Amino acid sequence: MIQTSLKIALIVVLLIYLLCILRAVKRKNMRINYLIFWSVMGIILIIALLAPNFIENASNFLGFGLPINMIFSIAIFIILYLIFDLTKLITKEQNKNVLLIQEISLLKKRVEELENKNTKKSED
Amino acid sequence: MMKILLIIPSYNEEENILKVYNQIKKSNHKIDYVFVNDGSTDNSLKIFKKNNLNYVNLIHNLGIGGAVQTGYKYAYENGYDIAVQFDGDGQHDINYLEKICDPVIQGQADMVIGTRYLKKEESKFQSTFMRRLGSDIISFFIRICCRKKITDPTSGFRAVNRKVIKEFAEDYPTEYPEPESAVSLLVNKYKIDEVPVSMNEREGGVSSIRLWKSVDYMIKVVLAIIIDSISLRRRK
Known part of the structure; x- marks a missing residue:
């Protein structure tokens, strides 16, 4: 206790x-x-x-030797699930990042080209 | 007249940029080119600016796959009919340009890969035994998964037509781009041809595949091929 x-x-x-x-x-x-x-x-x-009784009853019912084992097992599974979910999330964010970097870089190139064209025109 | 674009991904290749550029100018091909500067940390950007080259400067390093895809996006937006991937490290020989573009122009293939291994005497640089072994293993798995033999799946010297440009602009495998992109085309019933080319030994720079990493690389590539051949098939 x-x-x-x-x-x-x-x-x-x-x-x-x-x-x-x-x-x-x-x-x-x-x-x-x-x-x-x-x-x-x-x-x-x-x-x-x-309510520790509830934990004890549940662990007995599920067949764990000690209640603490049940708590650790549940905790480990939850953590595994969380990490898995985060890995998926990171991959998704990485893909979005790649897209953003590419599109911004292409846009920057176009802007620079347009600016150059304009300055040439105004010089003429 | 078909509009052809050379896509030249370049990461920390300050010594090679002008060499490659002069090679292209000297060859008298009437083609456009675009360098994709993949967030180089050396003086690459200065060289691009000083010599007034056509380049896209990625605002952050993406790796070869992301850089090449940027080139395909550029090709798509600017209405090119054919895009040719060309390494920025002086490994590829511009004189093979016609050879590699011809089947695409004729409509015989959607993608043509320049391979080192088709004819022994063609290539001065046959690469090492380990590289060859690696290519053979990748090639073997592509054959199993897609029923098509690609002798040199890691070759980065390749030409594609407008349809494939669009495909790659939208979705390009960025993890192991060379073999994976071939697989993604094959499972979607595009036609891939190979022509023998000669490649030079790398002139400076560091190869993106290091020896101690190769086993790890092989396992992941094979896994990627298997997964791609299942998941990239689009339902029609």
Whole structure:
């Protein structure tokens, strides 16, 4: 069983964490999409802390040797999923970046050419 | 009269830019060219400006695939009928231009690849045994996946017609561009021909494929070929 003092400390940390998420969203540093994911994670952790029986029952039901094993397994899967999702996202952003660099570079060339033409005309 | 464009990707090739340019001017071919300066960190850009060359300056380094695609976009926007990929490091020989363009002009092929390996006596530079082995392995997998033999799939000396220019301007594989672009054309029923060309040993600069990286490169290319041959097929 977790000691009460540790429990309180953890809950305080989690609450601060939730506040951080809200602040990030407010400052437009995070999309609503991710807000839901991260706050659900925080809420689940708070529930786990407040109702340890629920965790124990669930882990017994699923056949884990220790409740902590279940928590670690779930955490690892969630992290794997997140990294996978981020890898996809990075690839998508990379492709967009390539497109932008190409188009801007071509546009710059055209602008320069047009400018040169104009200066020549005005000289004539 | 067909409008032909030479696309010359160039990354840190300050010693070779003028050599390549003079080679093109000397050859008396009436063709346009465009250098794509792939975010070089040396004096390339100054050389382009000083000599008033036609160039596109990429605002950030993209790698050979992204640079070449920029060239295809330029070719497409400016209405060229044929685009020829030509290395900026002096490896390719401009005298083979007609040979490589002819099948495309005649409409016999959508893409022509200049290959080092078709005739032994043609090429001074047959490249090393390891390179040859690598090409053979890539070639073998392309044959399995697309039922077509490409002897020199990593050759960057190639000519394409307007249809392929459009195709490449819209979508060009940027990770392993030479073999992957060949695969993407083959699975979409374009016709690829090969003509023997002679290539020179690299004159300065660093090859983009280093020896210690080649095994890693091979595995990824083969994987890319297999994936492309499945995923790039468009439903008709």
